[in-house]
Amino acid sequence: MRWDHLAENPATPRDAALFDADTVTTRTFDSPDFRGITFHEVRARSIVNRVPGASRMPFEWTVNPYRGCTHACVYCFARKTHSYLDLDTGLGFDSQIVVKVNAPELLRTHLGSRRWRGEHIAMGTNVDCYQRAEGRYRLMPGIISALRDHANPFSILTKGTLILRDLDLLKQASEVTDVGISVSVGFVDQELWRTVEPGTPAPERRLDVVRTLSDHGIGCGVLMAPVIPFLGDHPVQLRATVRAIAAAGATSVTPLVLHLRPGAREWFMAWLQQRHPWLVRRYERLYAEGAYAPKWYQRRITRQVHELAREYGIGPTPPGMPRRIRRPEPAASAPAVTGPAPTEPAVTGPTQLSLL
Numbered sequence: 181m182r183w184d185h186l187a188e189n190p191a192t193p194r195d196a197a198l199f200d201a202d203t204v205t206t207r208t209f210d211s212p213d214f215r216g217i218t219f220h221e222v223r224a225r226s227i228v229n230r231v232p233g234a235s236r237m238p239f240e241w242t243v244n245p246y247r248g249c250t251h252a253c254v255y256c257f258a259r260k261t262h263s264y265l266d267l268d269t270g271l272g273f274d275s276q277i278v279v280k281v282n283a284p285e286l287l288r289t290h291l292g293s294r295r296w297r298g299e300h301i302a303m304g305t306n307v308d309c310y311q312r313a314e315g316r317y318r319l320m321p322g323i324i325s326a327l328r329d330h331a332n333p334f335s336i337l338t339k340g341t342l343i344l345r346d347l348d349l350l351k352q353a354s355e356v357t358d359v360g361i362s363v364s365v366g367f368v369d370q371e372l373w374r375t376v377e378p379g380t381p382a383p384e385r386r387l388d389v390v391r392t393l394s395d396h397g398i399g400c401g402v403l404m405a406p407v408i409p410f411l412g413d414h415p416v417q418l419r420a421t422v423r424a425i426a427a428a429g430a431t432s433v434t435p436l437v438l439h440l441r442p443g444a445r446e447w448f449m450a451w452l453q454q455r456h457p458w459l460v461r462r463y464e465r466l467y468a469e470g471a472y473a474p475k476w477y478q479r480r481i482t483r484q485v486h487e488l489a490r491e492y493g494i495g496p497t498p499p500g501m502p503r504r505i506r507r508p509e510p511a512a513s514a515p516a517v518t519g520p521a522p523t524e525p526a527v528t529g530p531t532q533l534s535l536l
């Protein structure tokens with residue numbers, strides 16, 4: 181890696197301000213969790229980033245304490261951002277993790293600045309802030325504490341069960357400001373999970389996070405992303421996923437079809453060629469126009485998920501009311517929906533940048 185190259189010749193204007201090249205400390209840890217992973221500890225120059233083209237996004241400011249992600253989702257479109265650091269966007273993205281070790285103190289200073297107007301801050305929009313590295317570096321408690329102390333609204337999108345470690349802090353923050361939590365679960369198919377999201381907690385464990393947060397009075401939505409064409413989009417798979425999301429007590433479900441931008445596209449297609457070679461031609465046709473599946477396909481998936489969400493009554497559970505849907509049974513048949521008639525489901529449009 182050529183940090184000096186980056187400092188002298190930044191790939192983007194934002195990279196120029198990322199950190200001082202001469203403050204990078206590189207470490208490896210000999211525990212099973214971190215074998216094969218290299219951490220690059222940096223002291224960032226700034227931590228609150230403005231989203232380019234924020235007018236199209238529901239948020240303008242983000243905080244990302246890490247770059248690279250050991251969750252290693254094959255489709256992750258944040259892969260491209262590793263190339264800005266002159267790092268490999270394939271295995272390098274999964275195993276070369278940049279850690280902004282001063283993120284909590286930088287954020288606290290930023291929030292206390294007279295120029296800051298207390299706007300919403302989104303986290304988990306580039307890479308997962310509750311990836312495994314967070315278990316060692318523990319940056320999020322300091323970040324959430326700073327946001328709580330300044331009553332600054334924020335949201336977190338994650339696939340990491342580690343977020344439950346910070347449950348008390350999240351509760352404290354939610355008492356003084358708006359806190360939005362979303363968990364990403366695109367499918368509950370075990371085989372697909374093991375191969376395409378190999379470093380993530382299992383989908384059921386992620387849904388346990390939704391359940392636990394909900395039990396503690398913190399509403400949690402699910403970003404049903406990505407819905408993977410021909411591998412995770414069968415009506416039976418969609419039904420099983422929405423049913424499990426409903427059973428976990430999610431307050432909303434937001435479907436998002438896989439997109440394949442440069443950086444992610446090459447890595448995903450190589451994986452497809454290796455695992456499902458008979459699908460390569462179909463993918464080339466489906467994504468012939470670029471990074472996105474055709475509108476008709478996206479609309480079809482959205483409609484199916486909307487209908488299922490309505491059927492299963494996804495939405496907040498009123499205080500004192502039992503959830504209407506039990507945990508999904510292993511049986512293939514559709515479960516009965518018990519209790520009051522389903523209300524209008526909370527189904528939202530895409531709200532996050534990443535396919536987290």
Ligand code: SF4
Pocket residue numbers: 249250251252253255256257258306307308311339380534535536
């Ligand atoms: S999709 Fe999210 S969880 Fe998966 S590798 Fe990318 S940043 Fe990490």
